[in-house]
Amino acid sequence: MVAWRLARRHGARAWRCVSGEAQRLEEHWRLFSRCQTASAPVESLEALSTELHGLVQRTQPTAEQEAAKDALLRQVQQAGQESLDGCQAELFGSAATKQWMPGSDLDICLLAPGMTAKASQVRGLRKVASALRQLGGGTHNIQPRFHAQMPILRWAPRRPDRAGALACDISVGNVLAVANTRLIATYLEIDQRVPVLLRAIKVWAKKRGINNRQRGSFSSFALTLMLIHVLQARPSPLLPSLQDLAIQHELPPLFLQGADCRYCSDSELISGALLKLQGDHGTNQECVGALLLEFFRYFGWDE
Structure with a gap:
């Protein structure tokens, strides 16, 4: 079974310590999954x-968590507009499909004309990083990850335990993910x-x-x-x-x-x-x- 094989692969030690009840459930599922009727x-x-x-x-996120999400998006939008001509910030991933859950990161794409090649995306992200340092007020750390297949800036709170603290991954020109x-x-x-x-x-x-x-x-x-x-x-x-x-x-x-x-x-x-x-x-x-x-x-x- 896919799930059990992955459980073994990613948690071998935990698998060795599995209880008799879990083994019984596994055998029950194996029999059930093979019976088409x-x-x-x-x-x-x-x-x-x-x-x-x-x-x-x-x-479901609370109203306060939704407000924190919207505030973070506005900050990134402002940084993008100050750094890149014609820039618009757009959520993608779970936050844009109403599947976002408390504690999850946000994925934000900055859509700007001409930002399709990796080199231009990295240059754009460097400008955005500079603007975020001015806007962040010392509450977030910027972690560049420019060697990834899609270059991103990770903007993470310095105190993730604080109420409303959210992290986000910012990309530029990531049009395929938005689509x-x-x-x-x-x-x-x-x-x-x-x-x-x-x-x-x-x-x-x-x-x-x-x-x-x-x-x-x-x-x-x-x-x-x-x-x-x-x-x-x-x-x-x-x-x-x-x-x-x-x-x-x-x-x-x-x-x-x-x-x-x-x-x-x-x-x-x-x-x-x-x-x-x-x-x-x-x-x-x-x-x-x-x-x-x-x-x-x-x-x-x-x-």
Whole structure:
């Protein structure tokens, strides 16, 4: 099983100390995941669904945390406008898809004309760093990371334990990440079960230490794509392929950094595509508990 193999890889010592109860649960899951006809009791799935909706409520940022996020974005926006002509700051990642959770960093892209090559991006970030030092008031440290594939400035609070202290990664001209975020946001708006499932999977992965691309495990973007794939592959799909839909309706290509990023956001076209995909199965009525179980069954299958 994918999850168990990753657990062994990233926590071998903890794995050796696993309790008998955990071993029993693992064997139960192995048997369950291999049985295509096995189904959990309806009451258990409903109870799980209730817990998942509760998890969403518990992991929502407070009004104060949202205010701190907005204030940080305004500071970066000001630094960008003072440093780069025609600059606009835009959130991407979880903060832009309403999946942001307290304690998570922000991802901010500065969009400015002509900032597409790595050399120009680094020069732009150096100017932004100088402006941030003037605006930060000594509350944040600037950590340049210019050798990454996408150069960034890490702007981290000197006292992360203080209320409202947030860190962010700032990039320039990261248009592909912004486009991917808009695509994911559109997928999340199609069905209200999708954001619930994604938040639960991200919490699960983080608790198990397998949601960190820099350490060789899953990025949040990868987990999101995995979930979208599963929901597209259900007998009665919850989601169509927005990219395929754009091509079918001959929407104009949108090339960013060499990739065609076009997708369909027309709600009527999306609804029509879903009806066609669902066919005789009808509208998908699975609860979020059942869908989460199918996510783990799908990627836990071991032929």
